[in-house]
Amino acid sequence: MNNGIDRRVFVAGWFPALFPKPEVELSGVAFRRKSFGHSPRRFIVIHGDEGTARDVLDTYMFDHEGVAYLVSGSERNVDVQGLKIDPNRMFSRVGAEKSIRGLNPGVAEDRLRAALDFLDKERGKALRQLVPPKGSRLFALHNNREYSVQDEIAASDATSIQEPDRPRSFFLCTSPADFEVLKKSPFNVVLQSKAEPDDGSLSRLAARMGFRYINLECAIGDYEGQMARVRWMEDRLG
Numbered sequence: 121m122n123n124g125i126d127r128r129v130f131v132a133g134w135f136p137a138l139f140p141k142p143e144v145e146l147s148g149v150a151f152r153r154k155s156f157g158h159s160p161r162r163f164i165v166i167h168g169d170e171g172t173a174r175d176v177l178d179t180y181m182f183d184h185e186g187v188a189y190l191v192s193g194s195e196r197n198v199d200v201q202g203l204k205i206d207p208n209r210m211f212s213r214v215g216a217e218k219s220i221r222g223l224n225p226g227v228a229e230d231r232l233r234a235a236l237d238f239l240d241k242e243r244g245k246a247l248r249q250l251v252p253p254k255g256s257r258l259f260a261l262h263n264n265r266e267y268s269v270q271d272e273i274a275a276s277d278a279t280s281i282q283e284p285d286r287p288r289s290f291f292l293c294t295s296p297a298d299f300e301v302l303k304k305s306p307f308n309v310v311l312q313s314k315a316e317p318d319d320g321s322l323s324r325l326a327a328r329m330g331f332r333y334i335n336l337e338c339a340i341g342d343y344e345g346q347m348a349r350v351r352w353m354e355d356r357l358g
């Protein structure tokens with residue numbers, strides 16, 4: 121005899137993308153993990169208030185291979201041990217401390233230390249999920265409201281500005297080989313391969329650990345533009 125639950129389990133076994141696994145916690149932050157096929161590629165939307173990026177990745181992962189992490193909350197900053205932090209600053213102790221001090225003015229030193237110790241303890245587990253197997257890459261999707269490629273030019277090793285009238289849409293990559301491919305696109309791209317200054321972000325972590333990382337920034341609300349750039353890159357970058 122078959123009932124609804126059996127059918128769902130059966131269907132989920134064949135179509136895992138239709139029935140994403142429950143949330144996972146990375147450094148105390150809840151993410152929805154969505155995987156399809158067996159590609160080593162990793163994808164992430166880390167800021168909860170960047171709904172366009174989340175929608176693009178959610179849709180893209182429906183029929184493309186890889187493992188995606190989509191932050192569950194709807195705020196940019198998250199709570200770790202009762203303190204606010206930008207989740208894209210928690211990948212080093214020095215970056216996390218700066219973010220926590222900035223977002224929690226006057227925080228007591230013992231609470232700060234407890235949160236930093238917690239992040240240190242959890243970081244290895246988070247990185248085992250996020251860092252791609254050797255040779256593969258992590259692709260982070262972001263949205264902005266004011267920030268643009270102009271803010272990154274001075275800190276970049278190389279740039280290709282093909283869309284000067286669309287400065288809020290740009291790729292940032294850490295691998296010179298990936299830059300060589302991306303600079304042939306009709307889009308803006310910057311290369312940042314240095315690990316310093318360490319701000320605790322995924323891009324600096326990637327530079328430090330030596331894995332390939334690509335970040336795509338697009339204006340909030342520009343779903344079509346962001347999806348077009350994801351598809352361009354995914355079709356051309358190994």
Ligand SMILES: [Zn+2]
Pocket residue numbers: 166167170261262263
């Ligand atoms: Zn972001």
